Amino acid sequence: MSELREVVVCSPLRTPVGRMGGALADVSATSLAETVLTALLERTGVDPAAVDSVIAAQGYPTMEAPAAGRVAALDAGFPVTTTGYQLDRRCGSGLQAVLNAAMEVQTGVADAVVALGVESMSNAPLYTVEGRRGVSGAGLLLRDALSRGRETVGGRRFPTPEGNVGSAELLRAEYGITREAQDALALASHRRAVAAQESGAFDDELVSVAVPTRGGRGAPTIVDRDEHPRADTTLEALAALRPMLGRGDPDATVTAGNASGQNDAAAACIVTTRARASELGLTPMLRLVSWAVAGNDPLRFGVAPVPAANRALARAGIRFADLDVIELNEAFAVQVLACLAEWGVDAEDPRLNPRGSGISIGHPIGATGIRMLATLAHELPALDGSLALETMCIGGGQALAAVFERV
Numbered sequence: 001m002s003e004l005r006e007v008v009v010c011s012p013l014r015t016p017v018g019r020m021g022g023a024l025a026d027v028s029a030t031s032l033a034e035t036v037l038t039a040l041l042e043r044t045g046v047d048p049a050a051v052d053s054v055i056a057a058q059g060y061p062t063m064e065a066p067a068a069g070r071v072a073a074l075d076a077g078f079p080v081t082t083t084g085y086q087l088d089r090r091c092g093s094g095l096q097a098v099l100n101a102a103m104e105v106q107t108g109v110a111d112a113v114v115a116l117g118v119e120s121m122s123n124a125p126l127y128t129v130e131g132r133r134g135v136s137g138a139g140l141l142l143r144d145a146l147s148r149g150r151e152t153v154g155g156r157r158f159p160t161p162e163g164n165v166g167s168a169e170l171l172r173a174e175y176g177i178t179r180e181a182q183d184a185l186a187l188a189s190h191r192r193a194v195a196a197q198e199s200g201a202f203d204d205e206l207v208s209v210a211v212p213t214r215g216g217r218g219a220p221t222i223v224d225r226d227e228h229p230r231a232d233t234t235l236e237a238l239a240a241l242r243p244m245l246g247r248g249d250p251d252a253t254v255t256a257g258n259a260s261g262q263n264d265a266a267a268a269c270i271v272t273t274r275a276r277a278s279e280l281g282l283t284p285m286l287r288l289v290s291w292a293v294a295g296n297d298p299l300r301f302g303v304a305p306v307p308a309a310n311r312a313l314a315r316a317g318i319r320f321a322d323l324d325v326i327e328l329n330e331a332f333a334v335q336v337l338a339c340l341a342e343w344g345v346d347a348e349d350p351r352l353n354p355r356g357s358g359i360s361i362g363h364p365i366g367a368t369g370i371r372m373l374a375t376l377a378h379e380l381p382a383l384d385g386s387l388a389l390e391t392m393c394i395g396g397g398q399a400l401a402a403v404f405e406r407v
Helices: 029-044 068-075 090-106 145-152 163-175 179-199 235-239 274-280 298-303 305-316 333-343 365-382
Strands: 008-014 053-057 083-087 112-120 209-211 221-223 263-272 284-295 325-328 387-394 398-406
Touching: 008 029, 008 274, 008 365, 029 068, 029 112, 029 209, 029 263, 053 068, 053 090, 053 365, 068 083, 068 112, 083 090, 090 112, 090 263, 090 284, 090 365, 090 387, 090 398, 112 365, 145 163, 163 298, 163 333, 179 235, 179 333, 263 274, 263 365, 284 305, 284 365, 298 333, 298 387, 305 333, 305 387, 305 398, 325 333, 325 365, 365 387, 365 398
Parallel strands: 053 083, 053 112, 325 387
Antiparallel strands: 008 263, 008 284, 112 263, 209 221, 284 398, 387 398
16 A cells, blocks of 8 residues: 555634524524535635545434535535535544545545534434334324433443433542632633634634525524623623532532533535645645544543543654644533643643633534634644644543644
């Protein structure tokens, strides 16, 4: 086999992140994906026929868009020769789409691949698995895909009956992390995200979304700003929130305020080689240096970024001290603090999520990995940095990590 080709990332873009049931709730995941893909083509000027494939990440799909990468590509005007599929590695899905694209390019299977991440948690399905066998006197049980996925993600042998929140509380007890420390991290996240909004730091990575009015009458509403960051949050407001598992655990500390949001968004980028980028008139922003995946006990999934990041850094011959940006997704403040404790990184380290993360910006599962990539791609030049780590825990006991270098 020939030597692997070098991979670069071009033009990472994202829509604003909407709140659950908020500004983007009336926009389907397919429409969000079409919006960001259309913007990607418009901003780059790339001939869609030059794209070999669209790999889509989505955690809560429906059969309104099977093999979402293919459907989104067709809807956005790519030719029928552009192939596509979808994948699910839960919270790491978006980054996994980038890595799958990278492997195709590295091995010569493809020359230019679009990695797409999309999620509309506002429209996550309610479903039944009994319906085809008829309706009993008790009627049909409809399951909520959002909550059910968190209960079943460890499979039969590793049940997680209290979902991700229960896993977060386990880390709180194991690491002795206080409610105050969690709320302080959450407040810092919101302040960083709000500061980035107000300074225009997100502008270059954002693609506005036109939301049709209900009934189709009147001009659409243009959403061009993240909806989740709270400029008005305070430590007092965060401290007033009740722990989600407080009724069953008097020591519980995880609240809606120090956990990530449930959100809607899409993000995309082009993965290719330097030579092909030049031919297509693209300007690479990042080079993929190394990556790693790790697995652990589903009940301790929040600290899985520790071995994943350690492996990715070791493969690249890089230390934490060499990094200019550390993008660690904030699934929960408590799991961020647990990871930092293992790494010996201070919670107030300015390299950590300089423009906020899952608690403040939001966590649209399938889109998060590419949302983070778009943000760090613009953070590095703004901070005159070179190296960045992107990593996230994954429900069910996994984590992904990747090291990128500014080009």
